[in-house]
Amino acid sequence: MMAEDNKEPTANESLKSALGHAKCVLFDMDGVLIDSMPNHAIAWVQSMTSFGITMTANDVYLTEGARGVDTIRKMVKEQQGRDIDEAEAQKMYDDKTHRFGLLPKPRIMPYAIELQEKLHCMGIKIGIVTGSGQRPLINRLLKEFPRVTEDKLVTAYDVKNGKPLPDPYLAGMKKCNVCPSETIVIENAPLGVMAGVAAGAFTIAVNTGPLPDSALIEAGADIIFKNLKEVYEAI
Numbered sequence: 001m002m003a004e005d006n007k008e009p010t011a012n013e014s015l016k017s018a019l020g021h022a023k024c025v026l027f028d029m030d031g032v033l034i035d036s037m038p039n040h041a042i043a044w045v046q047s048m049t050s051f052g053i054t055m056t057a058n059d060v061y062l063t064e065g066a067r068g069v070d071t072i073r074k075m076v077k078e079q080q081g082r083d084i085d086e087a088e089a090q091k092m093y094d095d096k097t098h099r100f101g102l103l104p105k106p107r108i109m110p111y112a113i114e115l116q117e118k119l120h121c122m123g124i125k126i127g128i129v130t131g132s133g134q135r136p137l138i139n140r141l142l143k144e145f146p147r148v149t150e151d152k153l154v155t156a157y158d159v160k161n162g163k164p165l166p167d168p169y170l171a172g173m174k175k176c177n178v179c180p181s182e183t184i185v186i187e188n189a190p191l192g193v194m195a196g197v198a199a200g201a202f203t204i205a206v207n208t209g210p211l212p213d214s215a216l217i218e219a220g221a222d223i224i225f226k227n228l229k230e231v232y233e234a235i
């Protein structure tokens, strides 16, 4: 057989194919729809320092997407050798949330609303799957994004097992009444990409943060863009 008969589809061909089947796009929130990661990094580092936990800004980006309480329990175990329960981790996470709330309001990502509008016009449902439990940001999505509705929203409190496990995205598919082959996930974080891939969705990564593209490729992303404008133009 000739080599060209065997060639793998390019990422762009795979995207076109995924779009051909797509009935739903599930968006992550932080770092995808809202440019909130710089504030999250500040709040995490300040808060964990106050509890005697070492966490760098880079750690924040590497653990992004996981449920906050899971990240806290893991760091406390690793650094202090203590097993803490979910309630204690939640109190610490509440401190982080409080600090986040004091920072200036993050902007909506350029092209986020335009992209959702374009997908809506193509007959594609819009869902949100976030590891966040920060209600003010979630409420902002509901208020400022015309295509975001509460019935197609999965937050940290809807699932027991967070990203990188597939559960949040599977919950999103259930809410949108679609199967994995009909779903495209848009993520910015390695753990989030892993969750989308594990759930069986075509997973687009937008590298809006400081990590190298290789972190998202290794997590299994089907295609990588710099930002949502590039996604908008590719669709």
Ligand code: CA
Pocket: 028, 029, 030, 031, 032, 064, 065, 187, 188, 189, 192
């Ligand atoms: Ca994210």
